[in-house]
Amino acid sequence: MGGMGCGSWTRLSSKATVESQNTINIRYLKEQGLLTAGRSGELTWSCRGERSGAIDYLTKENGIQLTYNYRSGNRGEWQAVKQFVHYEYTACHYGGQRTWFSCSECHRRVSAIHCAGKYFLCRKCYGLNYQSQYESYIDHQLYKAQEIRVKLGGSASSTSLFPFKPKGMHWKTYTRLRFKVIKSEMAFYNNLNNQFNHLALRIKGKKG
Ligand SMILES: [Zn+2]
Incomplete structure (x- = not known):
């Protein structure tokens, strides 16, 4: 079992x-x-x-x-x-x-x-293992993305424009970092969106 x-x-x-x-x-x-x-x-x-x-x-x-x-x-x-x-x-x-x-x-x-x-x-309703592990992983990824943004001379915020390529940095490095940031931020927002839907369902369920 x-x-x-x-x-x-x-x-x-x-x-x-x-x-x-x-x-x-x-x-x-x-x-x-x-x-x-x-x-x-x-x-x-x-x-x-x-x-x-x-x-x-x-x-x-x-x-x-x-x-x-x-x-x-x-x-x-x-x-x-x-x-x-x-x-x-x-x-x-x-x-x-x-x-x-x-x-x-x-x-x-x-x-x-x-x-x-x-x-x-379900596991999610009880906040059991898998989900909370996933969330802390996502949080860590977002933190990494913020670090990269700052390193490139921009703001840490995921809502601000992505910083331009600093002088002297290879395009290949810049593209790799940018891709990493986008991936992490998307995962973060997707997860947030799921949580929001989950909450909305619960609110809807309670009203009805
Ligand atoms: Zn559930």
């Missing part, structure tokens, strides 16, 4: 509980024949042979109903949670369709949802 931490799947039966960071992968549901409506049972996670979480599920035509008890930390109160996760579909190249989860919070199409809090949401 992979996913967060240690998350192999086993089938045990007792009260369904989930603590943190358990992952459900759409591929697993498909392999287990759980994309068909009308199936119910329990999904459990184990870590080094020990049961680490479990949820009850009920499969529907357009999604999966998850029921479990959740508490934050080891001493919090248990709360009963019922979450319906909708599916989304995309067409495959060679016919048929591929099923995805639609994240309950941001409505992005994702192949895995994680329980890092009360609900099963």
Whole structure:
């Protein structure tokens, strides 16, 4: 199963509980024949042979109903949670369709949802690993771009005109630096744009 931490799947039966960071992968549901409506049972996670979480599920035509008890930390109160996760579909190249989860919070199409809090949401909503690593990389790239701009005698700001080639610098060097700056700044703005869309979706979702 992979996913967060240690998350192999086993089938045990007792009260369904989930603590943190358990992952459900759409591929697993498909392999287990759980994309068909009308199936119910329990999904459990184990870590080094020990049961680490479990949820009850009920499969529907357009999604999966998850029921479990959740508490934050080891001493919090248990709360009963019922979450319906909708599916989304995309067409495959060679016919048929591929099923995805639609994240309950941001409505992005994702192949895995994680329980890092009360609900099963996408990695981005929980700000888990990959995204924050990517963002710090992007920030670093932008910083590098600013350094290059200043080195060429211009302003650090990405909104100012790109500085002219300093006297004595080879065109080849200048072009390489310029290309590097453009690439970094574009990545930064793309990421910002994605974050903005993400935020706009959340605001839209809350109003409706
Ligand atoms: Zn999300």
